[in-house]
Amino acid sequence: MLDGLRIMSKNIFGRVILSVFAALIVVGFGLWGIRDMFTNFRANQLATIGEQEITVQQYRSSYQTELQRLQQQARRAITSREARQFGLDRQVLAQLLTGAALDQDAQRLSLALSDVEIAKIIRALKIFAGPDGFDQARMDQILRDNGYTETSFIREQRQLALRKQIGAAVTGNLKAPEVLLSAVNTFANETRKADYFILPPPDLSKGPPPSEDSVKSYYDLHKDAYRSPEYRTVNVLIVSPSEVVKTIAVSDDAARKVYEQDAARLYATPEKRAIRLLTFLDQAAANKARARIDAGQSFDAVAADKKAGGVLADIGVTTKASMFDPAIAQAAFALKQPGVTEPIAGKFGYVLARISRIEPGSTKPFDEVKDQIKAELAKAQAERAIQKLHDKIEDLRSAGKNLTEAAKAVGLKTQIDVTDASGAGTGEAGQPGAPIPALASAPELLKAIFASDVGVDNDAVSRKDGGYDWFEINSIAPSRQLPLNEVRAAVVKAMENSEAQKQVAAKANDLARKIEAGDSLEKIATANGVATIHAGPFKRSSAPGLSAAAVQQIFGTPVGGAGAALAGGGGRIVFKVTDAATPPIDLKNPTLAGLAPQLDSSLADDLFSQYISGLQSQLGMRVNQTALAAIVGQE
Numbered sequence: 174m175l176d177g178l179r180i181m182s183k184n185i186f187g188r189v190i191l192s193v194f195a196a197l198i199v200v201g202f203g204l205w206g207i208r209d210m211f212t213n214f215r216a217n218q219l220a221t222i223g224e225q226e227i228t229v230q231q232y233r234s235s236y237q238t239e240l241q242r243l244q245q246q247a248r249r250a251i252t253s254r255e256a257r258q259f260g261l262d263r264q265v266l267a268q269l270l271t272g273a274a275l276d277q278d279a280q281r282l283s284l285a286l287s288d289v290e291i292a293k294i295i296r297a298l299k300i301f302a303g304p305d306g307f308d309q310a311r312m313d314q315i316l317r318d319n320g321y322t323e324t325s326f327i328r329e330q331r332q333l334a335l336r337k338q339i340g341a342a343v344t345g346n347l348k349a350p351e352v353l354l355s356a357v358n359t360f361a362n363e364t365r366k367a368d369y370f371i372l373p374p375p376d377l378s379k380g381p382p383p384s385e386d387s388v389k390s391y392y393d394l395h396k397d398a399y400r401s402p403e404y405r406t407v408n409v410l411i412v413s414p415s416e417v418v419k420t421i422a423v424s425d426d427a428a429r430k431v432y433e434q435d436a437a438r439l440y441a442t443p444e445k446r447a448i449r450l451l452t453f454l455d456q457a458a459a460n461k462a463r464a465r466i467d468a469g470q471s472f473d474a475v476a477a478d479k480k481a482g483g484v485l486a487d488i489g490v491t492t493k494a495s496m497f498d499p500a501i502a503q504a505a506f507a508l509k510q511p512g513v514t515e516p517i518a519g520k521f522g523y524v525l526a527r528i529s530r531i532e533p534g535s536t537k538p539f540d541e542v543k544d545q546i547k548a549e550l551a552k553a554q555a556e557r558a559i560q561k562l563h564d565k566i567e568d569l570r571s572a573g574k575n576l577t578e579a580a581k582a583v584g585l586k587t588q589i590d591v592t593d594a595s596g597a598g599t600g601e602a603g604q605p606g607a608p609i610p611a612l613a614s615a616p617e618l619l620k621a622i623f624a625s626d627v628g629v630d631n632d633a634v635s636r637k638d639g640g641y642d643w644f645e646i647n648s649i650a651p652s653r654q655l656p657l658n659e660v661r662a663a664v665v666k667a668m669e670n671s672e673a674q675k676q677v678a679a680k681a682n683d684l685a686r687k688i689e690a691g692d693s694l695e696k697i698a699t700a701n702g703v704a705t706i707h708a709g710p711f712k713r714s715s716a717p718g719l720s721a722a723a724v725q726q727i728f729g730t731p732v733g734g735a736g737a738a739l740a741g742g743g744g745r746i747v748f749k750v751t752d753a754a755t756p757p758i759d760l761k762n763p764t765l766a767g768l769a770p771q772l773d774s775s776l777a778d779d780l781f782s783q784y785i786s787g788l789q790s791q792l793g794m795r796v797n798q799t800a801l802a803a804i805v806g807q808e
Contacts, residue, residue, distance in 0.1 A: 219800050220266065223792030225273040227266075233804055236265045262801065272336065274788045279335040286334050291327060294334055343784045349772035355758050357772070358765055363755045366709030367727050369719075369748035370698035371740050372681050374673040383668055391671075392657050392664050399655045399664070402593035406647040407622055410580045410587045411611055412562055413640035418555040423547040431546050432539050440542050443492040444534035448505055451476050451483040451525045458482045459516035459523035472513055472527045483525075490532065501526055556639060563633065563641050570630070576645045589647070594623050604663060618642045674743060681737035681745035688735035694749045710754065723748065 220227040239261055244251050256262065295301070301312040316326055383391075392399065432440070451472070453459040462475050462483060476485040488496070496502035497520075504517045505526040514526045562583055569579035580587045588611070591599050596613030600606030612619055618634045625631050627646050634642040657664065684701075688694050698705045708719065716724045723738035723746045730736050735749040760766065 218797060219804075220270060220794070220796040222270050222273045222789060222794045223277045225277055227269050227273060229800055229804065232266065232269060232801075235269060236262065236804065239265050262804075266796065266801065270789065270794060271785050272332070274785060274792055275336040275339055276332055277792060278339060278788055279332075282339075284335050284338060286331055291331055291334065295327070295330055340781055343781055344777035347773060347777045347780065349769060349776055351758070353772060354760070354765065354769065357768060358758045358762075359755050360713065361764060361768075362712065363728070363753065364710035364712055365727055365750060365754075366707075366711075366752035367748045367750050368694050368705055368707055369723070369746050370694070370701070370703045370705050372677055372684075372701065372703065372745045372747060374670075374677045374743045374745075377669040377673050378666075383665060388661065388664055388668065389657060391668050392660075395664075395667070396654065398667075399660045401650075401653050401655055402595075403623075403652045404591050404593055404599060404650040405622060406589065406591050406650075408576050408587050408589050408645040408647055409611065409618075410566070410576055410585060410643040411640070412559055412566075412585070412642070413636060414552065414555045414559060414638050417558050417562075417640075418548075418551045421551045421554050421558070423550045423554075425543065427550060428543050428546040429539060431550065432542065436536055441536040442534050443494065444506070445490050445492055445532040446505060446528050447490045447530040448488050448496075449476075449527045449529070450486045450488060450501065451527070452486065452519065452522045453481075453483050453516075453524075454522050456516060456518070456523045459525060462525055463513070463516055466513055466525075472525070490530070498524075559640055566643065567633070570643075576643055579643075592619070592622070594619065601663075615642060618644065622646065670743070677743070677745050678737070681747050684747050685735045685737045688747070688749050694735070694747070697747075709752065720746065 217229050218226055219229050219232045240251065240256055243256065243259070243261065251259075295312075296307040300315060301307055303311050313323070316323060321329075449472070451462065453462065458481065462481055465475050465481075466472060475481055476483055493502045493506045496505070501517050501519050501524050504514045505528060508514060508528055511528045511531060513528075514524075517524045517526065562585075565583050566579050569582055570576070574582065577587050590609050590612060592609055592612050593606070595608075596615070596619050597608050598606040612622075615634075615636065617636070621631065621634050622644055625644075625646055627649060629646065631644055631646075634644070636642060684697055688697065695705045706718065708716065711717070711719075711724075713724060713728055716727075719727070720738060720740050723740065726736050726738045727748055727750055730748075730750050732750050732753050735747070738746045738748070740746045758765070760769070
């Protein structure tokens with residue numbers, strides 16, 4: 174083929190044909206774009222829905238915005254893997270697809286909003302509000318900081334407004350039907366009474382031992398329960414603030430120095446005053462009002478006189494720092510005792526301030542806060558000490574020291590533990606070991622330990638409390654099948670427990686059938702040497718003495734019916750329902766009144782989700798999964 178092209182290019186006719194062919198390719202790329210030969214998506218195309226496409230850049234921008242918001246909420250960095258576990262990638266894509274579907278639906282319905290309506294919506298946004306209402310300069314600054322132009326922001330707000338119109342039209346003023354509220358009322362407020370007794374499981378340990386064949390048969394059927402977990406022997410060095418802080422002594426002099434510097438800011442309760450403000454447009458009116466007060470009239474009488482022209486505002490009990498106008502705050506807190514100030518030139522007029530009550534400020538004495546200051550100083554010093562220890566240990570390890578040698582050089586000790594992946598040590602054959610506190614409470618350290626291997630030079634693991642953990646793996650004992658001779662005692666005990674459960678369950682069910690047939694629950698309880706308990710009235714949410722399984726069965730059994738359920742300790746509860754009552758539905762009940770809006774919202778969300786699903790189905794939707802995986806860092 175290449176030879177043929179070379180031959181064609183040697184004459185004028187061939188070159189014309191090749192030129193036309195190349196032009197057709199360029200035109201084709203211009204019309205349809207360059208598509209992936211396997212997925213039929215263009216290089217920058219992530220998804221399509223109807224006639225609208227979502228680009229890779231659009232998705233990446235939205236994804237990064239949501240990821241940053243999630244990180245701010247969590248107050249830590251979140252990896253791509255964690256974000257995928259949260260479902261962030263799917264949520265962002267669903268939002269973009271939903272928006273695109275609604276935009277096309279708005280076009281189909283010929284929906285539109287005037288510029289005046291959009292302006293009203295934007296001016297009502299609280300984020301753009303200044304002291305005097307909507308602030309254009311503030312809006313411009315916020316838009317610049319977030320990478321918007323005014324045109325792009327208005328376009329986005331227009332889309333959002335139209336989408337909300339569709340949502341409001343679909344869901345309307347949807348209210349939960351009374352039958353649903355009645356069901357909720359029944360579930361939340363129905364009460365029941367029941368008589369019951371508890372059958373303990375039989376003790377089979379004193380009976381004849383099981384035969385060797387039965388033990389072996391049980392072991393063969395439950396082999397997976399008798400495997401030892403993988404154990405790792407690790408040498409661990411833990412540097413935590415709680416331990417380092419114990420080695421730090423803070424003197425009274427150092428604490429007093431901090432107290433003297435920060436007492437007014439940290440340990441003082443500021444003075445508060447009960448203040449009312451009477452504001453006038455001009456100074457002359459304020460002076461006249463002040464003269465009337467000096468002549469013996471009360472502040473309240475002057476404030477009540479509409480002709481005086483004053484506007485009264487009660488700002489309550491406040492501190493000087495909390496007052497909006499510094500000039501008024503200065504004058505109001507300058508009075509030595511309750512009274513009325515001279516006219517003050519404030520930001521919005523001339524003001525008379527009346528102070529009716531003064532609550533003096535106070536400062537906690539040094540002795541009261543001394544221990545708190547010392548603890549804070551010790552914590553700060555511990556943080557610096559930990560960082561220095563980290564750097565020293567890393568330098569020693571870089572110089573060839575092993576973990577034990579590096580720890581000894583800085584005055585610390587390592588600990589050697591044998592642990593499984595849960596942080597538990599070795600236990601008896603077939604039984605879990607006790608948790609190792611230093612490991613069981615450090616999931617990050619355990620994860621790193623079981624992701625490493627013998628002889629690997631591991632990085633320090635950052636602790637949530639600000640410290641560091643180092644570790645070396647000395648050996649690995651892989652998981653293995655425990656032979657019967659090692660776990661025989663555990664197998665026999667499991668067999669006894671299993672048989673005891675079967676026996677008590679069969680007996681409880683048999684007794685429940687007798688009670689259902691008309692036998693007396695009290696007589697049956699007495700015959701079995703247990704006491705009858707009268708319970709109720711109780712709700713599903715509060716049934717003292719009854720297991721969750723028993724409550725569920727009691728509320729599922731009609732009045733007069735009987736049943737059996739699992740009790741704590743492996744026993745069985747045998748019960749008879751003696752009464753049931755459901756209060757009439759009361760929409761004014763605080764619980765039900767609080768649930769009604771939630772039910773309304775849930776129904777509206779469900780209806781709107783169905784609408785979106787149908788809309789997407791009609792429009793047709795495709796997603797480039799390869800491009801999506803590449804964006805979110807999924808292999």
